[in-house]
Amino acid sequence: MLRSPVEMWRHHHHSTAIHLKTSNTSRFLPSQNVTIKITRTILSLSSDPNHNLILSQSESLQQSVRTIPPSFPVNIQPSIPVRAYFFSTSVDLRSLVDRNRPNFIPLASRMTNYVVLRFGSTKPEAIGSGACISGSDCRYMVVFQYGSIVLFNVGDDEIDGYLKIVERNASGLLHEMRKDEYEVKEIPTLDTWMRGGLDHIMLQYLNIDGIRTIGSVLGQSIALDYYVRQVDGMVGEFTDINRGMEKTGTFTMKRKKLFQLVGKANSNLADVILKLGLFERSDIAWKDAKYAQIWEYLRDEFELTQRFASLDFKLKFVEHNIRFLQEILQNRKSDFLEWVIIILICAEILISVYDIGHKSLMSL
Template sequence: MKLTVVHLQQNNVSKESIELVCGMRLEKSIEQMLVGKNETGYIYFTKFGTVCFLGFSRSQIVSILRAIQIENADNYESHIYQDYEIIIDDTLDKNFKVSNNEVRIQKIDDGFLSIIAIVVSQSVGLERFEQLLDENMSKSRKLLNIQGRFLLFKRKNLLKFAVFLANIRQDMIVDLYLLDKPNITWDDEVAESLYNKLSDIFELKDRHTMVEYKLSLIRDNISFMMDAINHQNSEFLEWIIIILIAFEIGMSLFRAS
């Protein structure tokens, strides 16, 4: 079975719309994930901004994405997405076997399937932040290169950009749960092992660290530039004061003469 995870750029996709289109009831699962099942397969609707299709063909996925009014549904590969193969293999001598391209499990287990969907969804959600920061690193360089008379404009835009970065970081912490394992792993060593191995395969922690580094780099650059602008503004005010004092002295000397 192929697991296809698609990031939904729109925020207006509701549980009700997916239930109506797919003819299935979505029920709460681990980590606030909603899960539905029918004769075709599973659908997972996550708070990471993704929808996961397990066992659905490409044409079926396109049909569902069209029905819930996702932009460019016919070419959903233009969105951020990932495929991952799940193979049921009853010949395994252990519960699961994980590799870069697939995971093999002995039998269909709803808990295992949910963990796999969560990890791949986290990977897709993280990729969104990776792309977002790459785009905004170039934007930050443009802001830093604004010179001279545009200082007021620059200060205003740097402040907006700083708020934007703070929101990105907040979204990362709240939405991805990259530092927290799913609750199901607390009392289940096998589930915890599966989550850890999948997390390593998708390099979630390393990628999260790199995103944090890029975020810190942009934030430090903005902080440095704000300090420079404040210093320039301070110097400008000092020169105004000096000029006013000189003007006052000049006027006093003129009146005295």
């Protein structure tokens, strides 16, 4: 007797059951009580003819869901771009302030190696009103006497204009400008005062004290990068001299060139310690623990202590080579003077011999 295809399938698959489940859940938002409805459809197929049917089952489950705090901060303000530049070795701060008196923000600390200037507002409705409450509302420029400039909330198309403001009061302009970028994110709902991230820092709010603190570290960092490269150049120069000495057994550096390297090494070290104030703690950080936390975090983030230690090690290498080459030049000078003395003695002997011979001939 022939079997229908369905009966043959039942015969070979007695205990087979296939279940298809689909569920629809309504999405929920934080801080709201919502109703979740779950609909489930089950398809069952068995060998029993009485069960060859599709069962549909709907269940409604209603429950109040407690407000779940979001895993990410809310009410995030637009990010504030921070850019640091180093294109000169000195800035006349007094002249800069005189030319931009309306934009000058008086300092509340005794630090005199920098000034803060505020320009307008990035909010169209606030332009011209002069009401700039948060650091994210205005463009700020922190200018340091040793040549660093830190810009807050300045667009790419506006950077050149702000740099020209400082350039008119700067001296010792560099051929190559150093640049670094950072970012500040204002998050009023942040569960802590500050939190670090990759190339950015998150704060509950950014005010003028925060701008001064962040600007001081970024200004030191970009300037330190310049001096590190200067010392790297000197290290490379002495490395070439040592390799030449290894091949030829001598060197051809003039005494004047060596003295120039001595002066350059000493001035670089003095600038880093005295001008940059690398080991001086910010006045704002002394007064307020919140800004001390920012100051310490950024110094660790930009590795200022480690970079200065590396710079100091390289300067010691340069100093060792300078002392070595000075001794060689001094020995050369001593050898030259010795030969001059020998030649003079020989000349004196020859003159004496000539004089004796001449007198002998005259006596005959």
